[in-house]
Amino acid sequence: MKQNDEPKADPVRLLEKALEIADKTKICQESVLWLERQIDAVSEDFDALNAGEYDHLGFLEKEEFTLNLTRRMRTLYSKNKLEQKLLDSLESEMYSVDLKITEIDSAEKED
Secondary structure: OOOOOOOOOOHHHHHHHHHHHHHHHHHHHHHHHHHHHHHHHHHHHHHHHHOOOOOOOOHHHHHHHHHHHHHHHHHHHHHHHHHHHHHHHHHHHHHHHHHHHHHHHHHHHHO
């Protein structure tokens, strides 16, 4: 047996961690897709506003509608940016776990 400075990682715990990360990643990806659909919907409302579909509204109502759309778009973009960062973090974490699993697999093949 070889003596390593680091204690041997538990493969079962690593696989459990990988499954947990995969679940979180799936949820995050679904959230990003939902946010992108919401952003598209707001964009369509902006297009409709510019195309005159809301001309039946008064000036103040149009301004309020535009302001609400702008706020919603900013909020959606901010949330989408945060979700993308979380997704990047989860992918990085999964890569790290994958490297550890590969190291364990290589070490077992050497023994």
